[in-house]
Amino acid sequence: MRKANPIRARIKHSLRRILILLVITLSFAGTIAAQSSAESATIETAAWLRYERLDSKTLHRHSQLPSNIVVLGKSAVLESAEQELVRGLDQMLGRKLAVKSSIQGKALILGTLDKIESLGLALPEFITPGNDGFLLVHGRIHGADCVVITARNDRGVLYGSFALLSKIARGESLAKLVEQSPYARVRWVNQWDNLDGKIERGYGGPSIFFANGKVRDDLTRAGQYARLLASIGINGCTINNVNAAPGALEDSFIAQVRRIADAFRPWGVQISMSADVSSPRIVGGLDTFDPLDPRVAEWWRKKADEIYRQIPDFGGFVVKADSEGRSGPSAYGRTHADAANVIARALEPHGGVLFYRAFVYNHHLDWHDLKNDRAKAAYDNFHALDGEFDDNVVIQIKNGPIDFQVREPVSPLFAGLRRTNEAIELQITQEYTGQQKHLCFLVPMWKEVLDFDMRVDGKSSPVKDLVSGGFFRRPIGGFAGVANVGMDANWVGSPLAMANLYGFGRLAWDPNLSSEAIVDEWVRLSYGNDPLLVHTIEKLQLSSWHVYESYSGPLGAGTLTNITGNHYDPGPESSEENGWGQWHRADHQGIGMDRTMKTGTGYIGQYPPEVQTTYESLENCPDNLLLFFHHVPYTHVLHSGKNVVQHVYDSHYYGAAQAHEFVAQWKAVAGHIDEARYRDILARFEFQAKEADKWRDVICGWIYRLSGIPDNKRRVGSPASKNPAGSTVPGEIRGTASVKPA
Numbered sequence: 001m002r003k004a005n006p007i008r009a010r011i012k013h014s015l016r017r018i019l020i021l022l023v024i025t026l027s028f029a030g031t032i033a034a035q036s037s038a039e040s041a042t043i044e045t046a047a048w049l050r051y052e053r054l055d056s057k058t059l060h061r062h063s064q065l066p067s068n069i070v071v072l073g074k075s076a077v078l079e080s081a082e083q084e085l086v087r088g089l090d091q092m093l094g095r096k097l098a099v100k101s102s103i104q105g106k107a108l109i110l111g112t113l114d115k116i117e118s119l120g121l122a123l124p125e126f127i128t129p130g131n132d133g134f135l136l137v138h139g140r141i142h143g144a145d146c147v148v149i150t151a152r153n154d155r156g157v158l159y160g161s162f163a164l165l166s167k168i169a170r171g172e173s174l175a176k177l178v179e180q181s182p183y184a185r186v187r188w189v190n191q192w193d194n195l196d197g198k199i200e201r202g203y204g205g206p207s208i209f210f211a212n213g214k215v216r217d218d219l220t221r222a223g224q225y226a227r228l229l230a231s232i233g234i235n236g237c238t239i240n241n242v243n244a245a246p247g248a249l250e251d252s253f254i255a256q257v258r259r260i261a262d263a264f265r266p267w268g269v270q271i272s273m274s275a276d277v278s279s280p281r282i283v284g285g286l287d288t289f290d291p292l293d294p295r296v297a298e299w300w301r302k303k304a305d306e307i308y309r310q311i312p313d314f315g316g317f318v319v320k321a322d323s324e325g326r327s328g329p330s331a332y333g334r335t336h337a338d339a340a341n342v343i344a345r346a347l348e349p350h351g352g353v354l355f356y357r358a359f360v361y362n363h364h365l366d367w368h369d370l371k372n373d374r375a376k377a378a379y380d381n382f383h384a385l386d387g388e389f390d391d392n393v394v395i396q397i398k399n400g401p402i403d404f405q406v407r408e409p410v411s412p413l414f415a416g417l418r419r420t421n422e423a424i425e426l427q428i429t430q431e432y433t434g435q436q437k438h439l440c441f442l443v444p445m446w447k448e449v450l451d452f453d454m455r456v457d458g459k460s461s462p463v464k465d466l467v468s469g470g471f472f473r474r475p476i477g478g479f480a481g482v483a484n485v486g487m488d489a490n491w492v493g494s495p496l497a498m499a500n501l502y503g504f505g506r507l508a509w510d511p512n513l514s515s516e517a518i519v520d521e522w523v524r525l526s527y528g529n530d531p532l533l534v535h536t537i538e539k540l541q542l543s544s545w546h547v548y549e550s551y552s553g554p555l556g557a558g559t560l561t562n563i564t565g566n567h568y569d570p571g572p573e574s575s576e577e578n579g580w581g582q583w584h585r586a587d588h589q590g591i592g593m594d595r596t597m598k599t600g601t602g603y604i605g606q607y608p609p610e611v612q613t614t615y616e617s618l619e620n621c622p623d624n625l626l627l628f629f630h631h632v633p634y635t636h637v638l639h640s641g642k643n644v645v646q647h648v649y650d651s652h653y654y655g656a657a658q659a660h661e662f663v664a665q666w667k668a669v670a671g672h673i674d675e676a677r678y679r680d681i682l683a684r685f686e687f688q689a690k691e692a693d694k695w696r697d698v699i700c701g702w703i704y705r706l707s708g709i710p711d712n713k714r715r716v717g718s719p720a721s722k723n724p725a726g727s728t729v730p731g732e733i734r735g736t737a738s739v740k741p742a
């Protein structure tokens with residue numbers, strides 16, 4: 001028998017204790033990690049509606065706020081407003097509002113204007129909030145100081161309630177009266193959700209609406225989304241992909257969609273659907289979908305009646321026709337006005353609106369023909385039809401003439417429709433702008449678009465006034481944003497990218513807000529008021545579009561991405577020699593699309609005369625759009641004094657260096673934000689920096705191989721450089737006419 005060794009026994013005992021301690025520590029740490037990542041998921045899902053507890057100074061400032069809330073009137077939307085205020089003030093101020101049915105002393109009072117006026121409260125005479133607008137005012141009612149939120153409709157009261165909460169969360173004073181009205185009637189998001197649950201160009205996980213061909217049983221996230229949308233003034237959501245599955249219009253499916261409408265209704269957000277124009281044939285079993293056939297008109301009428309029977313506040317349809325392989329009126333030699341009006345007339349008795357997309361182009365263009373130009377397509381297709389669309393049709397126009405590139409001029413069609421309603425389509429989901437893997441805050445870009453003065457008839461006519469309907473005095477107009485949120489905790493696939501959804505809503509409400517003001521609101525609401533954190537995130541966001549542009553699409557050449565593949569990696573050669581028309585015509589002599597009236601495709605002629613003058617000449621054309629409008633030799637000298645090729649080198653090295661700077665800037669906020677979110681965002685910036693290096697090397701190598709002109713800073717093209725002959729990355733491909741963009 002082996003004798004027990006006391007020393008060995010002691011060591012064994014100690015080891016066992018260490019092991020037990022280790023297990024306990026690890027499982028405890030695991031719990032903390034699990035807790036904190038669960039907590040940070042909850043924070044991200046709450047987005048800008050976190051209602052974090054405020055510091056004692058701010059709490060003190062709001063100590064005079066009433067402790068009672070009285071809601072005059074009854075509706076689901078008013079109930080949401082009441083609950084939101086109760087929840088928000090409790091979380092931020094620790095103040096539990098008592099819900100009262102009548103006014104007894106100081107109270108927070110919610111109600112439409114007629115109800116408030118009947119209390120004898122004299123509202124300032126000049127206050128006439130428009131539809132959906134609101135008034136936030138102090139007033140004496142029955143001898144007590146009250147805070148009043150009022151509007152023409154319940155939705156306005158809800159918006160006013162969110163505005164009050166936002167002011168409190170951001171530490172703003174409530175002393176001043178607030179009156180706000182939205183800039184335009186249409187403030188919609190579009191979701192490109194497929195019925196199987198996948199989202200086209202969606203980077204935030206599967207659909208919140210659909211799974212396996214059906215509407216999801218659990219629509220909790222849909223309700224949360226509607227609340228987020230309402231908080232920024234969005235009043236409509238198109239729930240399915242514009243590449244619409246006809247099955248979406250089957251009666252059995254409408255019955256399911258009704259549940260989504262029910263989840264959205266308490267937040268004042270109308271739902272709408274994308275419709276395929278061939279539905280009368282595919283769903284209805286007719287032998288035609290000719291818009292001028294009375295049987296087709298009858299089919300749409302019955303379909304609309306059925307939808308409104310189930311969803312009385314249905315918003316309408318969005319239509320993509322004769323584009324990227326979709327069916328359209330061209331099948332019967334009919335016009336887009338014919339196709340739009342037949343559906344619009346079915347919606348009209350119910351107050352519905354038909355959005356017809358101007359994104360119509362031929363994707364089999366002959367690349368060899370130097371006069372061909374996809375940029376001309378929207379104007380060519382729709383300008384001649386101006387005045388032929390019914391009053392409840394809105395032409396939905398992408399901001400630029402190509403397709404959501406990192407920089408494009410504004411679409412000339414905005415100025416080309418005087419007797420037709422229009423709306424601008426902006427892309428919140430970052431298809432060509434880094435797919436949420438790169439930080440790219442798009443509000444500064446959208447601001448440039450909306451503020452661009454088209455000089456219609458030689459008058460000030462910024463795009464925001466054309467699309468709102470203000471300039472041409474149209475009854476409807478506004479903003480549509482392709483949001484594509486998904487089931488991910490942070491909705492869009494990256495926490496910082498939520499600034500784009502917030503920013504879209506705020507601009508649709510008031511395009512005169514500055515990018516700085518918008519990002520400041522968003523940061524404070526989503527991340528609190530820590531000065532270093534606020535400053536750092538704002539700086540990162542505000543510089544991010546220019547940084548992304550500088551390494552992915554300089555001088556207006558479009559995003560130099562793989563257009564026949566993932567729309568993400570660098571792939572400049574894929575744009576050429578195919579029918580898709582995203583050409584930049586780079587060869588050994590020069591680069592850029594000649595779109596001049598004099599020698600090029602004539603696209604510039606679609607703009608009003610003053611804008612033509614800006615773009616037609618090399619002298620006037622801004623550097624950042626040079627290659628969109630002109631074909632120039634690589635040695636062409638820019639207004640900046642650099643030549644084209646040197647600009648491309650410098651811009652890419654600058655952009656990649658800035659992306660590395662992002663990492664350093666973010667590291668400064670360690671300890672100012674919870675560890676889980678700090679690490680998550682840090683990892684994203686580190687990834688982006690590597691990707692920016694890849695972009696720099698591929699694009700610099702490509703332009704060096706084409707031009708043969710080395711970098712004067714010896715980074716590209718000289719034997720001593722890191723990039724002597726240009727590099728390529730796996731997956732970089734040459735385009736072929738037959739490949740459909742992924």
Ligand code: GCV
Pocket residue numbers: 192200201241242243320324359403431741
């Ligand atoms: C929904 C681009 C996108 C497509 C999108 C299309 C559109 O081509 O790549 O995914 O399709 O625009 O806006 O209709």
